[in-house]
Amino acid sequence: MLAEAGAIAEVAAIAEASAPVKTGAIAETGAPAGVGAPASVIETEVESAWHLAPSQQIQNATQDGNGNEKDDRRIRRVRFIGNQAFSDGELRAIVRTRPNRQFLGIPGLTFWYQLHRIHSRIGEPPSLLDRNVLERDIERLTNFYESRGFRSAVIDTNITFFDRERLEVSFMIREGRQSQIRDVYYSGMPRTGSDNDPVAFFKDSDIVTRAINDTSFHSGVAFTYEEIAEERNRLIAHLRNNGYASVTRDSVIAVVREDTVNALQLDVLFRIFPGRIYTFGDIYVELRGPDGEFERVRRDTLTGPPHAEDPYKTVINVDETARTRTSLIARQLLFKPGTQYDNSAYRNSVNQFQNLGMLVVNQFGHTPDGSLPDFTNEILPVYVRMQTLPKHRIQLDFFGMRRLGFGAGAGIRYINNNLFQGAENFEVGLQGNFEYVSGTLLNSTELSTAYTVQRLNFPFRHLDQTPFFLNASTRYRFSWAQSRQENFTINANFRFSNQFEVRHRPQMASLLDFIELDWLDASATSEFERNLRDRFDEIIVERILEDFNPQFSSIIRYTFRYAMTDLIKRDYGFFSESSIELGGTIPFLMDRFIFDPGDVQGTVPSISLSDSTLTYSQFVRVSFDYRKYTPVLENGTFAWRAFAGYAHAFGVTRQIPLNRRFFAGGSNDIRGWPPLRLGPADLDASAGEVPINGGDLKLAGFLEYRHIMFHNFIGTNWGIAGFTDFGNIWYGTRSAFDEGKFRFDEFYNQIAVGSGFGLRLDWEYLVFRIDVAYRVHDLQRGWFNNSNPYWHFGIGHSF
Known part of the structure; x- marks a missing residue:
């Protein structure tokens, strides 16, 4: 055991020998009853009573079917008076x-x-005052304040009668001051195999600031039940x-003790009873197979290193209809029989x-029938069905x-989720x-095929199933596409990608597109070329038509995603x-060292496309997207989003490839403009002022209030x-086009603003929306000079 400071013994002795303090005593961490946790978690002695002056006594009371007394007057308003630490x-x-x-x-x-007054079968019946509910509300608020450290908070009520039908309920709150944790002590914590520095483990706590000794620490943070509960859960998880498999709440x-001089200063002692150490x-x-069959069974018994420690074993029984290799099953087990118990593994x-x-996993436990394990035995078997x-x-x-x-589309996909009996996923789609x-x-039209394995392949195989790289997958995808658009035609677009995905935690993931190769053969329509030559000089026209030269590009991309919301x-x-x-790195290396050593042309030879050479671009691209969702009022959510992105071309070619530029407008972007038709800057796409589509820089913000x-x-x-x-979007500094470039002294006048309202149909797994937007700031007409509505439809929220 770790050494225990003398201060710990003093805290324990006082907590156990003396009578409980008025508002805080021995506690098991958690939150009080009424705010989401069992009442036994922290025991307190709080004297609260409901007192109403004679003039405030509830009159005209009746009883409902459950014996609760209700007033005939409808509650017009509920107010909170005196609250400062917490909002209404x-x-x-x-x-x-x-x-x-x-x-x-x-x-x-x-x-x-x-509506209910019109017909009793619709709408909402009147909300009447229930004396019993009101009394319990006082208890709920008292418990809530105490759980947040306001241990001397007093809650009272005041009822005001407006007329014979309506009344107002006011909760009168005297919050007092919030208690603070002065010192934290730990008693009974065993030294574990991972404790090279036990003080470092304790100092990782959110309620600890600096060490007094190995088991005693200064705190200074606000006292709340949540903080104490989180620390207890951290200790339990560590054990x-x-x-220590048998550790429970x-x-x-x-143990919480008030200071004898300042009752707002608290010392907290965590008394730990770890029990014995267990072994897998x-x-x-x-x-079993898809139909639940378990008759023709293949059994593999794995013994000895690296599968198990002697004399233990792993037994894998696979029905033939499951068509799965036992090696796949064994590879998913992150622990071995005979090793020390590790709940995280x-x-x-x-x-x-x-x-x-x-x-699907039907059962995972320490007993054959899924019942509670027998902790009298230090050996815990594991059963998986x-x-x-x-x-x-x-x-x-x-x-x-x-x-x-307006348009429509259709697609068909064939999916095989276990192609070679190793959980390989194979898809073909049209x-x-x-x-x-x-x-x-x-x-x-697009034809695609994808092959995915649930592990990290070369060159990251050595990271597979390491602690920070669990739940990983490797995906290979090849696609071919053709497209006829308004001003150009994509004759052929071949794309190959190799992507690695790792879910570090349920809310946190990394995606690495290790290689993405793109061959594109496009051509501008003859009408589009004629319009260009009518509007621009020959040099500008040639630069615009560079977008439609056959191209070859390569990309390596890293994406980090962190989500704490319901998507x-x-x-x-x-x-x-x-x-x-x-x-552009791969074609540059081919250009520099293979096809024309020592000279960089910005092109590589074509294999079979319509031109003799393929152009390429070297560039770097970064983007940041943040979205925040805040519940407000009742059934409402205020959401906002900020987006910033920048792409910079370097090398011979001065333009970013078309599919890596930024675009603006559409139902999932800045509403009020058609998809991809806003910008760059104040150029008007509908009037043919835009020389090339897309931009190198994008800044955007989004605000939305949603109410059910x-x-x-x-x-x-x-x-x-x-x-x-x-x-909006803008051209970058290397762009050959002067109009549409980002300039610090002009960009704020080129921010397009769209505003409007919409309808949301919200099913459990789907949201359908219809929005109508108006251009508050039309970059061609100015502020509030465009009253035309623009309709947008979409599946899912816009952000």
Whole structure:
């Protein structure tokens, strides 16, 4: 055991021998009853009573079917007076005494109650005052304040009668001062195999600042039940990951002591009872086929290093209909029989199985029937039962689209989720769409195939299944596409990519496009070329037509993604994505050292496309995307997004490839403009002022308020939204075109602004939206000079 300071013994003796203090005593960490945790987590003695002056006594009370007394008057408003540490919204979410729902949170606008008055089967019945609920609300608020460290907070109520039908409830709050943790002590913590520096482990705590000795630390942070609970959970996780498998909530107890002089200063002692160290026993794995069959079974028993420590073993039973190699199953196990128990390795193994995508885990435990383990035995066997999914699947997709005009499309995909009996995923897909624009039928076709394995392949194989590189996959994809667009035709576009994806944590992922090769053969339409020659001189025309020369490009790209939100609902938390990429390196090396050593032409020989050479561009591209979602009012969410991106070309070619430029406009971008048709700068694409599409720099911001109006109405939630989008794109410093470049003394006048409102149909796994936007700042007409509506449709929230 680690050495225990004398101060610990003093804290423990006082906590155990003396009578409990008035508002804080011996505690098991957590939150109090009423705010999301069991009442037994922290025991307190709080005397709170509900006192109403005689003039405030509730009259005309009746009883509902449950014996609760209710007043005949409707609750018009609930107020909170005296709260400074917490907002009205935070406190309103705790109490159950509430008025009728208000339309968009506007006081007095009780739309649903008025519907109920028209007909009793619709809308919302009147919200009446319930004395018992009000009394429990006082307890809830008291417990909430105490859990946040306001241990002397006093909650009272005041009821004001407006008339014979309506009343107002006010919660009168005297918060007092928040308690602080002065010192933290740890008693009974064993030295584990990973404790090369035990003080460093304790100092990783969020409630510790500096060490007094090995087990005593100064704190100075605010006292809250959440902080204490997080520290207890951290201690439990550390113990479980170091052999102490039987540790539970009761194994770590927090003792809280008030200072005798200043009651706001608290000392916290964590008393730890780790129990014994456990070892993984034999592992038994059972994999059934898609139909649950388990008759023709192939058994493999793995013994000895590297599979197990003697005399333990891993037994893998696979039904023949599962068509899966036992080596795949063994590779997902991150622990070995006979080694010290590690709960993180145990749980990550479950995630490894689930992420294979070709099976489901039905049971994972320490007993054959899934019951609680027998902790009287120091050896814990592991039992795993799984079942494969159907191997073959065909998926059909139909969709509508509106980009430059209205269109539709369809696609078909064949999916094999276990191609070579090692969880290899193989896909072949064909997709096509058409779009009708100004009397012209545009269309595109794409044929693609992809092969994915659930591990890291060369050159990162050595990182596979290391602690920070779990749940990894390697994907190879090849595609061919043709497309007829408004001003040009893509005769052929071949693309090959090799991508590695690692999910470091459930919310955090890295994607590395290790290599992406793109061969593009495009040609401008003759009408487009004629229009160019009518508007620009020959030098500018040649630079514009460079976009349509046959091209060869290579890209290496790293993307880091961090999301703490529901990616469908997007009603809380945040989402961020950052990426950096380097383009043109492979064709440059071919140009420099193979085809014309010592000389750089900016081209490489073509193999079979329509021109004798292929141009390429060298460039670096970075982007940052951050989105924040904040719940506001009732059933509302305020969302905002910030985006910045920059691409810089270097080398012989001065232009960024078309598919790596930034674009603006559309239903998922700055609404009020068609897709890809805003900018660069104040150039008007519809008037033919844009020499080349896209830009090298993009700045954009998005604001949106979403509010659910009707829950489960005709099978879905109906909501409305109001939004404002702003931003633009610009050419970079190396661009050959002077107009449209980013300039610090002009760019703020070239920010386009679109604003409007929309309808949201919110199913559990799908959001459909319709938006109408107006150009608040039209870059050609100015501010508030364009009253034309622009309609946008989309699946999912715009951001």
